[in-house]
Amino acid sequence: MLYLTKRLMSQIKAKELSLKFVPYLFVAVTILTAFGTQGGTWT
Secondary structure, three states, X not given: OHHHHHXXXXXXXXXXXXXXXXXXXXXXXXXXXXXXXXXXXXX
16 A cells, blocks of 8 residues: 555656646757758658
C-alpha cells in the first residue's frame, strides 16, 4: 500500500514538473520554427 502511495505521489510531482516546463517548451518550439531553414514551417 505504501508503495502505491509513493508511486502516485511521484506521478503527481512529475505532472507538476512537466506543467512548469510546458511554457518553456512552447517558447523553444516557437523560436526554432520561427528561425528555421524553411521560413518558419515544420520540416
